[in-house]
Amino acid sequence: MSKTVPLKTEFIKGLWKENPVIASLLGLCPTLAVTNAAMNGLAMGLATTFVLVMSSLMISALRKVIPHQVRIAGFIVIIATFVTVADRFLAAFFPEISATLGPYIPLIVVNCLILGRQEAFSSRNGIGRSLVDSFGMGLGFIFVLVALGSVREVLGSGSIFGITVMGDWFNPWMIMILPPGAFLTLGLMIALANWYNDWRATS
Amino acid sequence: MSNLSLSTRMILVLTLITVLSGGILAGWDMYTKPKVAYHRLQALKAAIGHVLPDHGMYESQETETGTLYFGKTDSLAESPVGVAFMAIGSGFQGEVRIMVGLTPDLMKLTGIKVLEQIETPGLGTKIVVDPSNKQDPFWFPKQFEGIVVSPEIVVLKNAKPSANNEVQGITGATISSKAIARIINDKIKAVQKTLSSTEGRES
Numbered sequence: 001m002s003k004t005v006p007l008k009t010e011f012i013k014g015l016w017k018e019n020p021v022i023a024s025l026l027g028l029c030p031t032l033a034v035t036n037a038a039m040n041g042l043a044m045g046l047a048t049t050f051v052l053v054m055s056s057l058m059i060s061a062l063r064k065v066i067p068h069q070v071r072i073a074g075f076i077v078i079i080a081t082f083v084t085v086a087d088r089f090l091a092a093f094f095p096e097i098s099a100t101l102g103p104y105i106p107l108i109v110v111n112c113l114i115l116g117r118q119e120a121f122s123s124r125n126g127i128g129r130s131l132v133d134s135f136g137m138g139l140g141f142i143f144v145l146v147a148l149g150s151v152r153e154v155l156g157s158g159s160i161f162g163i164t165v166m167g168d169w170f171n172p173w174m175i176m177i178l179p180p181g182a183f184l185t186l187g188l189m190i191a192l193a194n195w196y197n198d199w200r201a202t203s
Numbered sequence: 204m205s206n207l208s209l210s211t212r213m214i215l216v217l218t219l220i221t222v223l224s225g226g227i228l229a230g231w232d233m234y235t236k237p238k239v240a241y242h243r244l245q246a247l248k249a250a251i252g253h254v255l256p257d258h259g260m261y262e263s264q265e266t267e268t269g270t271l272y273f274g275k276t277d278s279l280a281e282s283p284v285g286v287a288f289m290a291i292g293s294g295f296q297g298e299v300r301i302m303v304g305l306t307p308d309l310m311k312l313t314g315i316k317v318l319e320q321i322e323t324p325g326l327g328t329k330i331v332v333d334p335s336n337k338q339d340p341f342w343f344p345k346q347f348e349g350i351v352v353s354p355e356i357v358v359l360k361n362a363k364p365s366a367n368n369e370v371q372g373i374t375g376a377t378i379s380s381k382a383i384a385r386i387i388n389d390k391i392k393a394v395q396k397t398l399s400s401t402e403g404r405e406s
Contacts, residue, residue: 036324062220065216066216066220067209067212067213067216069209069213070213070216070217073217074216074217074220077217077220077221077224078220078224080224081224081227081228084228084231085227085228085231088231088232088235088239089235091235091238091239091242092234092235092238092239092242093238095239095242095246099319157334168337172325172334174324174325174326177324177325178323178324178325
């Protein structure tokens with residue numbers, strides 16, 4: 001059945017229609033926690049995408065070998081391996097980002113976005129399709145994290161990617177870089193996306 | 204594979220996955236470990252340099268109160284220009300790690316540097332940097348330079364410091380300000396005790 005879906009559709013769906021955060025509300029914990037600055041959102045998004053793509057490749061390759069009864073245990077070990085690789089990579093080459101993101105990199109292991117894609121897609125589809133699917137989902141995740149981080153950083157610190165964009169007149173909204181700012185911004189983003197989808201469906 | 208019994212297959216596949224995962228991680232760790240250690244050392248050196256501005260090199264010494272770093276102008280100098288050490292304690296929300304520099308007589312601070320903290324963004328984080336004070340963002344940590352540590356450092360609320368052991372607290376972050384003084388005071392007492400007892404033994 002899935003063979004009839006063109007590869008392009010498999011890729012595009014993760015960006016908007018089945019976007020992991022906006023449409024499926026998956027992986028909300030890191031989404032809310034690390035997006036107090038655009039750079040943190042980007043780093044988190046890239047690390048998650050790396051883990052997602054690598055795990056999907058591995059799991060789709062092994063999908064006929066792993067017995068159904070122990071698939072979750074197998075998936076988690078594979079995911080945890082790539083998470084540790086990503087965590088040590090950041091600690092070795094980007095110590096500042098590693099220190100800022102702290103425990104949230106190891107916590108990618110339990111990001112339901114990743115296990116969700118393995119269960120729903122990679123364990124049922126070939127390597128090529130899984131690669132396209134996970135890459136699209138990863139990009140969709142990066143898109144939301146960077147957008148969320150940018151909005152919060154501009155309003156909360158007056159800068160974007162560490163570059164000051166607001167003048168001296170601007171008084172930072174401290175709440176935007178605190179946890180409530182994450183909930184407010186994400187809620188408004190999802191509302192806006194739903195409103196747009198409704199509007200497109202009716203017009 | 205398919206002619207093996209299910210339980211044998213489960214054990215075989217999971218064992219293979221975990222062994223492979225362990226192998227990959229062991230190799231990756233061997234590659235990244237020296238790089239991570241290098242960054243830690245650089246961060247330590249930078250912190251000691253910040254709190255002991257006059258030192259050219261340092262010698263570390265393990266004591267019962269933790270590692271002490273004796274800063275000297277060069278390797279031939281006999282008496283140290285100061286002693287630096289890590290002070291760790293709880294702030295408002297979690298652990299605060301501060302590098303503290305003392306004069307050789309252990310009576311005055313040469314400087315402090317907060318290395319790790321998770322205080323409230325925009326309030327407690329002023330212990331590191333205060334972006335709202337554009338002229339002097341580091342006014343809080345700077346106050347500790349040259350301050351007398353006996354009988355102890357005192358943080359004042361809503362008052363200008365008048366004695367040479369007083370610093371001004373941060374408005375809206377009294378607990379964080381006082382925590383810094385408490386963490387430093389406690390550690391200094393322990394260091395003074397350790398150093399006076401070792402000197403007693405030597406003479």
